[in-house]
Amino acid sequence: MIRHEQNLLFFRKESSKETLLIVNGSVPLSYPAQGVVVAPHEPVYIPGKGVVTRAHDIFPHLCQVQLLSAEFGVLDIAATVPNVNVNGQETTSLTISSTSLSHLNRQLEFVVYISTVFDIDAREYVHFVYMQHKAIIPIIIRVRKPPILYDTGKAGDINDKVTAITKTFKRYSSVRLLLRSIQKYYPRMRVVVADDNKPIEDLQSEHVDHYVMPFASGWFGGRNLAVSQVITPYLLWLDDDFVFTEDTKLEIMAGVLDNSNLDVVSGIAGEMNLVTTRMELIPGKDDDDGYCIHHKSGNYGQVPGFPDCYLTTKVYNFFMGRSDEIRSVGFYPAYSRYADREFYLEALGRLRMAACKGVHIGH
Missing domain, CATH: 2.60.40 (Immunoglobulin-like)
Known part of the structure; x- marks a missing residue:
C-alpha cells in the first residue's frame, strides 16, 4: 500500500510540472x-x-x-x-x-x-x-529525436501502409474465417496473428505470420507481440471473430490518418451503432485518494474536415492507428483475459482518437 501511495504522489508531481506564469x-x-x-x-x-x-x-x-x-x-x-x-x-x-x-x-x-x-x-x-x-x-x-521513417512502397497502395493484427484464443474457426475474408478483399495485406492456444493449429501462409505464445499468455501479451512485428506506418487491430465485407473500406481509415493529426481511427463492427465514449480521470480531494474513472457515451464533436468522424477517448476494437504511437503506449501484459478499457486509460491524453462512420466490419 505504501508503494502505491508513493507511486501516486510521484505521478501527480510529474503530471503537474507546468509552472503558472503571470505576466504583468x-x-x-x-x-x-x-x-x-x-x-x-x-x-x-x-x-x-x-x-x-x-x-x-x-x-x-x-x-x-x-x-x-x-x-x-x-x-x-x-x-x-x-x-x-x-x-x-x-x-x-x-x-x-x-x-x-x-x-x-x-x-x-x-x-x-x-x-x-x-x-x-x-x-x-x-x-x-x-x-x-x-x-x-x-x-x-x-534532445533532438530521430524521425521514424517507413517504406510505404507504391504511392497509395494500402497493402504497403497497413498491417492487420489480431490475437486468437480458442477460436480457430473464427480466426480462419477472418483470414479468408482479408484474403478476399485485401489479398496482399500482411496479417500478424498472436496465438496462445493449446494445442496449436498452423495458420502460417504467404501473407500471414503466425506467432505462437505460451499457453494462455493473455490478450495484452498477445497484442504487444503482434504490434512489435508491425513494420508499416499504420496497423489495423481486429478481434479474431471479425469478418471483412464489401463495406470494410480500409482506404477511408487510412485517408483520415493521412490528412489529420489523429492517432487512432475506428469504424463500426457488426450491427452496432458508432461507439464513442467520453472518458476522464477525476482526482480525489486528498493526495492519497487516487482517481475516479468517469466515462459515458458521447463525443467531443466532429473532426475538422471529416464530418463523419467524431473525437472520442475510447473506440471499439476495430481501429486503425499509427504504429509508433500505439507502440509508445503499449499494452500492460498483466491484463490477460479482460482488458477492454485499460488500453484507453493508458492512452488518455497521449493518443488522439476518433470514431468514423462509413467503414464497417462483420462481427
Missing part, C-alpha cells in the same frame, strides 16, 4: 513567452529581449538589466556592443549596463543561454530584471 501588463520589457528550445549542452539565442520605451517614461542615467538562470545552464554573450558593460559571462547571473538604452537593447540581442546539465526534456526559467520590473523567459531543453 505594465512591465516595460519585451521578451519571448515561449518557443525557445535548445538541445542539451548547446547554446541558443534568446530573441526578442529589450527595454521598451514609452513617451512618458523617465529612464535613469545608467540603464541596467540582469538575467538569471536557475539550474540547467549559464548565460553569455555572442558579441559585444560599444559603450556597454557586461558582467557575469558564462555564469548564472549576467548583468548588462549602459548609458545608452539603444546600445543596451542591441547588446541584449546577443545574449545566449548555454545548456550545461544534460536532460532529455527539461525546462529552465530565465529571470529578466530591469529596475523593479521582472519577467520570466521559459526555455525548453530537449
Whole structure:
C-alpha cells in the first residue's frame, strides 16, 4: 500500500510540472513567452529581449538589466556592443549596463543561454530584471529525436501502409474465417496473428505470420507481440471473430490518418451503432485518494474536415492507428483475459482518437 501511495504522489508531481506564469501588463520589457528550445549542452539565442520605451517614461542615467538562470545552464554573450558593460559571462547571473538604452537593447540581442546539465526534456526559467520590473523567459531543453521513417512502397497502395493484427484464443474457426475474408478483399495485406492456444493449429501462409505464445499468455501479451512485428506506418487491430465485407473500406481509415493529426481511427463492427465514449480521470480531494474513472457515451464533436468522424477517448476494437504511437503506449501484459478499457486509460491524453462512420466490419 505504501508503494502505491508513493507511486501516486510521484505521478501527480510529474503530471503537474507546468509552472503558472503571470505576466504583468505594465512591465516595460519585451521578451519571448515561449518557443525557445535548445538541445542539451548547446547554446541558443534568446530573441526578442529589450527595454521598451514609452513617451512618458523617465529612464535613469545608467540603464541596467540582469538575467538569471536557475539550474540547467549559464548565460553569455555572442558579441559585444560599444559603450556597454557586461558582467557575469558564462555564469548564472549576467548583468548588462549602459548609458545608452539603444546600445543596451542591441547588446541584449546577443545574449545566449548555454545548456550545461544534460536532460532529455527539461525546462529552465530565465529571470529578466530591469529596475523593479521582472519577467520570466521559459526555455525548453530537449534532445533532438530521430524521425521514424517507413517504406510505404507504391504511392497509395494500402497493402504497403497497413498491417492487420489480431490475437486468437480458442477460436480457430473464427480466426480462419477472418483470414479468408482479408484474403478476399485485401489479398496482399500482411496479417500478424498472436496465438496462445493449446494445442496449436498452423495458420502460417504467404501473407500471414503466425506467432505462437505460451499457453494462455493473455490478450495484452498477445497484442504487444503482434504490434512489435508491425513494420508499416499504420496497423489495423481486429478481434479474431471479425469478418471483412464489401463495406470494410480500409482506404477511408487510412485517408483520415493521412490528412489529420489523429492517432487512432475506428469504424463500426457488426450491427452496432458508432461507439464513442467520453472518458476522464477525476482526482480525489486528498493526495492519497487516487482517481475516479468517469466515462459515458458521447463525443467531443466532429473532426475538422471529416464530418463523419467524431473525437472520442475510447473506440471499439476495430481501429486503425499509427504504429509508433500505439507502440509508445503499449499494452500492460498483466491484463490477460479482460482488458477492454485499460488500453484507453493508458492512452488518455497521449493518443488522439476518433470514431468514423462509413467503414464497417462483420462481427
